[in-house]
Amino acid sequence: MVLNERDNRILDELINNPSVTSTTIEEEYNLTRRQLGYSINKINDWLYTNNLPLIERTRKGQFIIDQTVFSKLSGNHENFIMDSTILAEEQRVQLILLMLLGSEEELSLNHFTIELEVSKNTILSDMKQVQVFLDEYNLVNRYSRKHGYLIEGDEFQIRKLLNNVVQQVLLMSNGESRLMTLTGIKNEQINEFKQRIEKVENKLNIKFTDEKLETMPFTLILILRRIEKGSEIEAFSIKYDELSDTKEYQATEELLYDKKDIPVSERLFITLHLLTTNVYWAEDFTEDTVPNLVSAIDTMLRLFEKSACIYFQEREQLMDKLLQHIKPAYYRIKYHLTDTIQIQGSLSKEFLEIRHLVSKSIEPLKELIGSEIPASETTYITMLIGGWMNRQGESIDRKVKAIVVCPQGVSVSRLMFNDLSELFPEFVFLDSLSVREFLNYKLEYDIVFSPTYLETNKKLFISKVFLGEEEKYRLRKQVMLEIHGYIPNDRNVNQLLEIINKYSTVNNERALKEELESYLNHADDTAIVKKENPPQDLNLDDMITPANITLLDSVDSWEEAVRKAAQPLNESGIIEPIYVDAMIRSSKEDSYIVIGPNIAIPHAAPEDGVNDVGMSLLRLKEPVQYTEEFAINFVVVIAAVDKQQHIRALMQLMQFANSEIDRKHAIETDSIEEVHKILKLYSIKEMATTN
Incomplete structure (x- = not known):
């Protein structure tokens, strides 16, 4: 990571004049309080990556700087910062892409050699890397004598590229000045669009993150420039009705108040740009535009709490923070506009563990959006959840x-x-x-x-x-x-704290939690509770009776196979018809139901329509294709009312699944009684081993 020109100057000012105040720097460099805060955050990020203490600010606007920072940076500050005149290959590639996307004139090799101050051979080598980068977007860099170098391909992909390149260039040393020089964008244009964006913030009752506030003016100016040159989005996947009644669409109209000739498809794209932009703060968030988003996030959090063995305090505040991030992420993921996130330095072991648990808990969001959640978005969510855990003193490292x-x-x-x-x-x-x-x-x-x-x-x-x-x-x-060294009590301390907080005021929650854990964890063996009358486990032949066995030669589809297999349980009232639909949905999402060669056990949750415990079996002589990998001859439907009664029968079924001879016999026979007789053999075997 490197500092841009403005951040570099502010750091120099702080090193040379540590008694300077925030107000003085704002006046000297013509900055708003928000812009200064953004620069200090960037400087702290840079200090962190160089293993130096962070700069703190007091409420009176003074700065607290550790002596280590002075000793390391005073006099030789430049040794820590990349020489802005020397560009690495990946930086040159980004700047070439910026010129291709934003230049107002036709580009030849000479333009690139002059602007980047390198030889033609270097540029020709860089052009090969430019194409490698463009391959990720299915775009091509072509040269013609008439038009020079041009990026060709789907305009939607070009816009994604443009957004990415603007972000990458602004992260470079002197990135802002480079961007303005190479694209010909003027200060007046930037200031004009910043004012328009601030009006949008006021209309939407939000505050965009400082990073987005820096990049949005450049991105919007370059998008409008492409539209004026005739590079418009032709076919757009978003329906007008989906976005036209959002506050963001109204804000787009105000943003483009003096540009009446912008087509609707482009207005929708800019609306999407606003919807996908991260916000720092939002007032009166509602999920009107994304139904069920709140419940999906809530379910995700509960899954994470369960897997991480924690309980989030001030849960509503955490939900608000997640909503502010995940609403724009919803549109980014749905329309494949996800940014790539770059994390400086190596990730801690605990962060990797938390990210792993987040990725295992994120299924509700995946189902809502209908797409895989990219790793970059999972990382953002992990940062929010991990930060909240640190705030309340939680650590899975100690578990x-x-x-x-x-x-x-x-x-x-x-x-x-x-x-x-x-x-x-x-x-x-x-x-x-x-x-x-x-x-x-x-x-x-x-x-x-x-x-x-x-x-x-x-x-x-x-x-x-x-x-x-x-x-x-x-x-x-x-x-x-x-x-x-002892038997901990099974009572959940976090749940106890939740109850205590309902009816009293706790001055030191952390100390109370530690004392409760100390008290409960030294209880005796009675902490492990035995069930007095556990439900009776059933054998395979008890569960799959002859009445529950169906023999067919073949079926046309996997869905038909599940419905035929479930029919005996459906007719006897053990399951409801909705349970069959739930099984089909579940089996489409995960192939873990295949328990052995040619055998699958579709099932769903008890609350999806199970009235009693039961199993039924469909045998097919010709296997039905479940996935490309699995062809199934035996479909065994499981209806479970708890986690115990069907387990013995399932274990016996798996023993049957491991016998090639008995599977083959059951496939070839035309007798239901013969199939039941085979299953009964495994019930007897299991009973013999458990007695």
Whole structure:
């Protein structure tokens, strides 16, 4: 990271005159309070990347500067900052792209050599890298004698590129002056658009981030310049009705009040630009334009709390912060306008762990938007959540982190992962892994659960895939004694704090939390509660009766296969028709339902329409294609009312799935009784091993 010209001058001023006040600097450099704050933040970012203490400001506008900063920077400040006359190849590439996107004249090689002060051979070499960069946007850099060098391709992609390049150039040393020189943009134009943007802020009751306020005038001026030259967006994927009634569209109209000839498609694009711009502050946020956004974020937070074993305090404030970021992110992701984020320095181990847990909790947002969440957006969300955790003194670094390693397939591994997560709610469970994935796993962890022995220097606990109540009791006792030396109480301290805060005022919440944990964690073994009358586990032949078996030669589609398989349970009232639809939706999202060769177990949540526990089986002689990878002969529908009663039958079904001979026999027979007889064999085997 390098400082631009203005930030560099302000840092020099602070080093040479540490008693200077904010007001003096604002007057001397003709800055607003907001612009100075932005520069100080940039300077602190630069100090941080150079392992130097940050500059602080008092309420009276004075600066507190650590002596280390003076000793390192006084007299030889320039040694720390890139020489602005020497440009690296990647910087030259960005400046060439800027000229191609923003120049008002036809460009030849001479233009680039003069402006960048390098040889023609260097420019020709840089042009190859320019094309590599353009390949990411499916664009081409072409030369003709008549028009010189031009970027050709879809105008929507060119706009995405333009936005990215403006940001990258402004991050360079003297970036603003370079940008103005190479594009011919004047100070008066910038100031005019800044005033227009500030009026937009007032209309929308928001404040854009300082970074966006710096880049938006340049971006908008260059967009309008392209429109004037005839480079307009021809086909636009956003429908007029989707954005025309938003406040941002009204703001666009005011932003372009004197430009009546701008077509509607371009007004929609600029509206989208406003919608995708990060805000620092927003008043009276509503989700009118993005229905269900609030509930999706709330669900995401609850999933994160569960996986990270924490409870967020001042939750509404955190929700507001996330909403302010995620609303523009919604449009960025939906219309593929996501920025690339650059984080200076190496990421801490804890940040990587939090980002991993965020990525595992983000499914509700993915479903709402209908697209994968890019890594850059996940990183932004991680920064917000991680910062909030630091604010309330939370750290997953101090928690026990566990992984589950299971060689018996994805579905079994996830079942084991879910059971252990519930058995040890105070642990952070990072992942369920195959043995191969385990050998290359990068995140830090403390303990491993596995049904088989593994070579590891971490604590390894051998656990059966499916645990009965007594086995769970013994495993929890064993693990807790080895990890803590005692059996911690299962009561959730954060939930206790929530109840206490409802009816009283707590002066020191952190101290209260520590004392409650100390008190509860030294309770005796009664903290582990046994169920007096656990529900009776059912065998495979009890669950899949002859009445629940359907034999067909073939079906036309996966959806038909699920409906045929579920029909006996549907007709007997064990499930509702909506449960079948829920199973089909779930199976489209994840192939973990395949438990073995040719066997799949579609299922959904109990609340999606389950009235009683049950299983049904469809056998197909000709397999139905589930995905490109999986062809299925056996579709076994599972209706579960709890996490226990169907587990024994499922374990027996998996043993059947591992027998090629019995699978083949069941595929070839035309007798329902014969299929049930095969399933009964595995019920007997399991009973024999458990007695």
